[in-house]
Amino acid sequence: MNASRIHGIVLSGVGGQGVLSLAQILLEALRRSGLHALQSEIHGMSQRGGSVHAQVCYSEVPLSSPILDEGGADLLIALEPLEALRYVSMLRMNGHLIVSEEPQMDMAGYPPLDDIYAALKAVRGAHLIDTEDLARRLNHRQAGGMALLGMASRFLPIEDDIWRDVITQRFEAKGARVTEKNLEAFEAGRGLIQEPVGA
Amino acid sequence: MVQSTLALGVEAVGCAAFDAGIKGAFGYPGTPSTEGFEAVEQLIRQAQDGRVAQWAANEKVAYDLALGVSYSGFRTLVTMKHVGLNVAMDAYANSALTGVRGGLVLLVADDPGMHSSQNEQDSRRLAEFAWLPCLEPSTVQECYDLTFRAFELSEALQVPVMLRIVTRLAHCRAALARRAPLAPTGLGPVPEAAIQDWVLIPANARRRYVDLLEKQPRLMAETTPLNRLVPGTKRRGVALSGMGRAYFGQLIHEHPALAELPRLEIAAYPVDPALEQAFLAQVDEVVVFEEDYPVLEERLGLRGSAKVRGRLDGALPRTGELSPRLLKDALGLATPAGKAATSLDLPIRGPRFCDGCGHVDAYEALQEALASVGAPATRVFGDIGCYTLAAQEPMAAIHAVVEMGASISMAVGAALAGQTPAVAVIGDSTFGHSGLPALLTAADAGVNVTVMILDNRVVGMTGQQPSQALDQVERMVRGMGVPDDQIQVLLPVPKQHDANVAAVAAALQHPGPSVVVFRRECIQSIRRGLLKDHDRQERERCTTEVCS
Numbered sequence: 001m002n003a004s005r006i007h008g009i010v011l012s013g014v015g016g017q018g019v020l021s022l023a024q025i026l027l028e029a030l031r032r033s034g035l036h037a038l039q040s041e042i043h044g045m046s047q048r049g050g051s052v053h054a055q056v057c058y059s060e061v062p063l064s065s066p067i068l069d070e071g072g073a074d075l076l077i078a079l080e081p082l083e084a085l086r087y088v089s090m091l092r093m094n095g096h097l098i099v100s101e102e103p104q105m106d107m108a109g110y111p112p113l114d115d116i117y118a119a120l121k122a123v124r125g126a127h128l129i130d131t132e133d134l135a136r137r138l139n140h141r142q143a144g145g146m147a148l149l150g151m152a153s154r155f156l157p158i159e160d161d162i163w164r165d166v167i168t169q170r171f172e173a174k175g176a177r178v179t180e181k182n183l184e185a186f187e188a189g190r191g192l193i194q195e196p197v198g199a
Numbered sequence: 200m201v202q203s204t205l206a207l208g209v210e211a212v213g214c215a216a217f218d219a220g221i222k223g224a225f226g227y228p229g230t231p232s233t234e235g236f237e238a239v240e241q242l243i244r245q246a247q248d249g250r251v252a253q254w255a256a257n258e259k260v261a262y263d264l265a266l267g268v269s270y271s272g273f274r275t276l277v278t279m280k281h282v283g284l285n286v287a288m289d290a291y292a293n294s295a296l297t298g299v300r301g302g303l304v305l306l307v308a309d310d311p312g313m314h315s316s317q318n319e320q321d322s323r324r325l326a327e328f329a330w331l332p333c334l335e336p337s338t339v340q341e342c343y344d345l346t347f348r349a350f351e352l353s354e355a356l357q358v359p360v361m362l363r364i365v366t367r368l369a370h371c372r373a374a375l376a377r378r379a380p381l382a383p384t385g386l387g388p389v390p391e392a393a394i395q396d397w398v399l400i401p402a403n404a405r406r407r408y409v410d411l412l413e414k415q416p417r418l419m420a421e422t423t424p425l426n427r428l429v430p431g432t433k434r435r436g437v438a439l440s441g442m443g444r445a446y447f448g449q450l451i452h453e454h455p456a457l458a459e460l461p462r463l464e465i466a467a468y469p470v471d472p473a474l475e476q477a478f479l480a481q482v483d484e485v486v487v488f489e490e491d492y493p494v495l496e497e498r499l500g501l502r503g504s505a506k507v508r509g510r511l512d513g514a515l516p517r518t519g520e521l522s523p524r525l526l527k528d529a530l531g532l533a534t535p536a537g538k539a540a541t542s543l544d545l546p547i548r549g550p551r552f553c554d555g556c557g558h559v560d561a562y563e564a565l566q567e568a569l570a571s572v573g574a575p576a577t578r579v580f581g582d583i584g585c586y587t588l589a590a591q592e593p594m595a596a597i598h599a600v601v602e603m604g605a606s607i608s609m610a611v612g613a614a615l616a617g618q619t620p621a622v623a624v625i626g627d628s629t630f631g632h633s634g635l636p637a638l639l640t641a642a643d644a645g646v647n648v649t650v651m652i653l654d655n656r657v658v659g660m661t662g663q664q665p666s667q668a669l670d671q672v673e674r675m676v677r678g679m680g681v682p683d684d685q686i687q688v689l690l691p692v693p694k695q696h697d698a699n700v701a702a703v704a705a706a707l708q709h710p711g712p713s714v715v716v717f718r719r720e721c722i723q724s725i726r727r728g729l730l731k732d733h734d735r736q737e738r739e740r741c742t743t744e745v746c747s
Contacts, residue, residue, distance in 0.1 A: 038373045048585070069524045070537055073537075089540035090537065091537055
């Protein structure tokens with residue numbers, strides 16, 4: 001990573017999908033990696049099934065702005081395909097998009113799914129994950145978010161054991177089995193890209 | 200290496216208040232201030248050392264509770280959102296005259312851009328209005344450090360101190376370094392000789408007002424060290440506060456030439472005119488970056504010595520929150536192009552009622568009842584809470600939402616102007632907040648007004664905090680003078696729909712005031728089991744005592 005550059009990650013999805021929870025895991029993992037990191041989120045009415053998004057910035061220099069500019073994000077992690085498209089212009093020219101193919105269509109005027117997928121595939125650096133299939137294979141209904149994070153980890157300067165510690169700590173109150181299932185989902189997502197890509 | 204815990208900006212304020220040794224914290228929930236109270240509440244619960252954290256019925260009550268703690272000689276924190284300060288304004292403005300005993304810090308969270316509010320008023324104006332100091336942090340760590348400082352200032356100057364933050368800072372999460380906590384140390388109550396300072400009869404108030412004005416130079420002497428003039432080599436400068444300061448600070452990393460601009464960095468008000476003049480002497484032009492109103496911009500502009508740019512001359516939008524992009528545009532900095540936005544039309548995905556929410560059943564009953572009495576086009580006065588979502592299409596069940604408690608009084612006003620039936624919809628917590636006095640008037644007005652109280656037993660929208668009206672709504676309604684035979688309690692579930700329609704229709708047709716309480720616990724609260732213990736205790740109590 002570039003020492004003085006400010007790196008940015010945008011996370012998006014629908015209220016209740018766990019966008020803010022993923023952002024907090026990311027923030028903690030970056031902090032434990034010795035980086036300066038900030039996270040921004042908007043709560044309130046957005047908790048009620050509306051669009052939710054969070055941003056995480058990190059750098060080796062101290063940060064004071066929790067907000068990214070358009071074209072300032074290296075990574076967009078989206079739990080829902082339409083909610084990914086809203087934020088594509090936040091990405092740098094060479095940024096990456098990691099997105100679940102699983103739509104949440106309970107809203108008025110959802111565009112045809114084929115149009116959504118076509119628009120996503122037209123984005124250079126887009127990685128679509130069939131989280132529905134993955135959840136079925138792992139027998140873990142909520143595997144999607146952690147799998148996306150696992151794939152995203154290929155682009156982030158965070159060591160394996162830090163991810164493992166942070167994820168374990170996040171879920172340990174819910175028991176060993178929940179923790180294991182989430183680590184498994186993370187690894188499954190991580191396995192979808194073979195080599196680290198670097199941000 | 201970055202250290203210690205992670206916290207939201209608003210939580211950092213709560214942590215600092217605890218560490219500064221407060222005896223009591225009070226507030227009323229409101230985004231984005233809520234987590235400030237919740238952070239200090241959690242620390243106080245863990246400490247188990249006799250301190251208190253108490254949600255209040257409304258912001259004014261919360262402020263007066265804090266003032267009582269201060270009178271008793273202890274430090275205290277009171278939290279609210281910007282519009283909540285309107286409710287507490289009587290207490291806040293007059294506490295400037297009484298002054299404080301123990302340090303009193305008021306956390307106010309403003310919401311520029313109106314992410315979850317009905318306006319974007321600027322609390323700095325209200326501090327100025329009350330002749331009181333206001334501190335304005337720009338990072339999570341500053342939220343902590345300036346809260347700590349605010350307690351010291353409050354006691355040194357013997358006035359309440361406002362700590363003003365905005366949504367972006369309130370909900371920015373970052374590393375936070377805390378100090379060793381102080382234990383609450385009581386100064387003892389207001390001394391005998393100072394009692395008259397706290398009795399604001401005109402003779403005392405006139406004297407205290409003069410005292411307050413005479414104290415202003417001392418206020419400025421304390422706030423000035425928190426403000427900073429950074430010289431530069433250019434004749435164009437920037438004046439910064441809050442997020443403007445945060446965004447500019449980061450831009451300097453990306454555009455090192457910006458460090459050559461002279462800058463006025465403001466973190467505390469009132470601002471010393473001498474500092475403003477010293478800054479203006481260095482520049483021919485200044486761009487002002489501040490959140491909400493053009494407070495600094497107007498002050499600097501009035502001095503007339505430099506061209507002042509910002510929200511008033513169109514260099515920045517007149518409304519809405521700042522962003523790094525707005526700063527760059529105003530400074531003429533280019534932004535490298537990113538990926539192209541999609542050409543697909545993406546409809547907004549707005550918030551909506553949770554699946555299975557009782558409010559939906561209540562509104563469906565109301566709409567059908569209005570149709571059944573031949574008044575389907577009746578304008579319904581709504582209020583602030585999750586149930587405000589009913590204003591959206593396709594439901595469109597409420598037709599006015601103004602401020603907490605307005606529904607009942609507006610419906611009575613409309614009834615007095617001839618509307619019949621007149622209908623108000625209000626939640627249980629909002630009813631306790633400011634619906635009670637409105638209902639007292641409604642019961643006395645002698646007009647046909649139907650008040651629907653949607654009782655979900657918690658403060659739903661802000662995160663299911665406890666409602667002070669819990670289990671007391673009917674008693675409160677009766678106490679306000681509504682006749683017993685005009686109070687109905689209904690269960691908003693689909694299978695009760697027909698019975699509920701008939702009951703609401705009967706209320707609509709009654710010529711005087713009537714109240715229909717729709718009671719079903721918030722779906723989210725049930726999911727979290729928030730009232731399980733409470734309800735079990737109530738059931739146990741009812742087996743041993745006679746209860747209503």
